[in-house]
Amino acid sequence: MGLFGAKHKRSDAQLHQLLDDAHAGSDQCVRVLLRRTDLYPVYISPNFRTMLGVDPQRYIDDVHVLLRHIPAEEQPNLRRAVKAWDRTGKLSQLCAYDMPGNQPVRKHFRITTTPTANGEHYLVEFIDVTEEQQAIEQACAERDRALQIVEGRSSFMSQMSHEIRTPLNGIKGIIELARDHSTEPELLLDDLQRADELSAYLLSLINDVLDMSRLNSGHVELEALPFDMRLVARELQSMFEKQAQDAQIDYRVEMDGCDDVLLVGDRMRLNQVIVNFISNALKFTDAGGSVIITIREMYRNERTVNYLIRVRDTGKGMDPRYISRIFLPFEQEDRTIARRYGGTGLGMAITDALVDLMGGTIVVDTEPGKGSDFTANIPFKLADAKQVEQLEQEGETLETRSDDSGTPTEYEFAGKRFLLAEDNDLNAMIAAAMLEDLDVAVDRADDGPVVVDMFEKSAIDTYDAILMDIQMPTFNGWEATRRIRALERHDAQTVPIIALSANNYVEDARESRKAGMNGHTGKPIEIAELKAQLAAATAESALSSRR
Structure with a gap:
């Protein structure tokens, strides 16, 4: 009333x-x-x-x-x-x-x-009209976010177009110069060297752009497998110590208070994150400086443990005002960075997305002229008894991995015979020519069933390695590998099989391993990388045969 x-x-x-x-x-x-x-x-x-x-x-x-x-x-x-x-x-x-x-x-x-x-x-x-007003405000916020995304994508595409066109135009110009220098061998070799450097940068840029796209679209799934953090530290030490030594940089990987070292997570993606940090630190640190990696267990909660991974350098440092933009695509502190130090400008954006996917955080502390600290805090699950036993059986703990693996420092190509599975004629011609220049005999198969049939009909130990294209018409390289590994002949288990793929993602390398391959390398073939993978595969095969 x-x-x-x-x-x-x-x-x-x-x-x-x-x-x-x-x-x-x-x-x-x-x-x-x-x-x-x-x-x-x-x-x-x-x-x-x-x-x-x-x-x-x-x-x-x-x-x-x-x-x-x-x-x-x-x-x-x-x-x-x-x-x-x-x-x-x-x-x-x-x-x-x-x-x-x-x-x-x-x-x-x-x-x-x-x-x-x-x-x-x-x-x-x-x-x-509270509900209606909240709906309007939400719609406006979503509109603003959508406009921001569209603007960001437009800016990204514009920047990416510029970044891709620049080396392409450079390569095209150098080809014209090479034609003019066809009778001057020294100038011609210089042209080819510059074209090779530009094409390597372009390939790296495209790989990073595709990696960013996969991360942003949610197509990257983290693996949850047991690993030993001590082996991660040891591999990081060996991976960069020669480069640091050549640059006269004090480089160390230190583990501090790490009691729980048998963890569950995505080791390959973790490596990618830390390698990006270390690569940047070495890039921006001059001779006489230092790059120190600290891996520290912070705290544990039931079946979860949190790790701090810090990369500290005494390099050029940054203006702290730039930190808010460092993880944005193509963002660099000034326009001379790419020209003086290289890089695509996407590494930190990829790193940030990966750490976020892992449920972690990144903290940056930097000062111009005094260096930078990049610290990632990442949670991991603890390996259970069954997973620990699995690691020990596979020789993937610090205590069980053999140091006497027989890994050769060089892989000798001369006199070897390879089976090359490649359905593209041009790619096959280039790969065969590169290998033949190294005194490697090459037999080619142009489809999945063909490579399986050629290997099965060959004499035992005919082939020293199989280079396996992933995308082939009838069935792919992974299926071909599984069928070869299933053959009842001893070399089917020991012959090194290296994947060749234009998709050189972590997920693809992981799938190659699951199929029974020993390594995974991108196209075009980098001989140095192929040599390293064949050396590792040969050592792996020798170690397996002794167990």
């Missing part, structure tokens, strides 16, 4: 009844009837207190009490609207309203004021 002022009991009962009837069934609207002469509330709808959080008697005593709950920043607009109102038509204003209480809840009301037909009253309606 309505509330009426005690001093004004002469209000028309029929009018009150009409207002109550109009209000019946409406729980989203508060109605107040104000006398025009003095704005005295002659009628207040029953849900006033519930909807506005104010005692009706307070409103009767002070009609401006509701104004105090309208945010200060919105009050000037409301006052201007009231001042401009001609008192004859309807006044409508959208206002935020902070409900009274210790923890105010913000609502949104559309307040409409309409003169009655007899001109003696104003009907004021507070219509709750």
